[in-house]
Amino acid sequence: MPVNDTIKLFKALADPTRLRIMLLLQVRDLCVCELTYILGLEQSRVSHHMRILREAGLTEDLRRGRWMIYRIPARLRAFIDELFAGLSRARLGGSDCGSGDARKLEDCVRRDIRNRGVGRRRPAANNAGHRGREAHG
DSSP states (O other), X not given: OOHHHHHHHXXXXXXXXXXXXXXXXXXXXXXXXXXXXXXXXXXXXXXXXXXXXXXXXXOEEEEETTEEEEEOOHHHHHHHHHHTTTHHHHHHHXXXXXXXXXXXXXXXXXXXXXXXXXXOOOOHHHHHHHHHXXXXX
């Protein structure tokens, strides 16, 4: 791997949120709505982090119906697994943040967040404006 690519890879992983995303993607492929649910972040923040991970070559996306699914590329799976050896299970299940992520991931899968659309938010301004017009006439 060229030095510049290695630097980009480690810069992408230096952010705690992106590291959490990578640990989650080691467990399963996830869509943005699942990541927003698990991480408790706005969709725009998750998308920003995913763009950085994708540009570093750490993730790829694929369309499944209406969903954009993110995953670790097959060609990098062994490398990522080795890089995070022991960290994914120990940290995801053992740290305060990691154990919370593990519980949220299990809850996300159990609730079928992807297909139920939980975590997607309607723009509040549009809803409030619409109700306001109805109330005033």
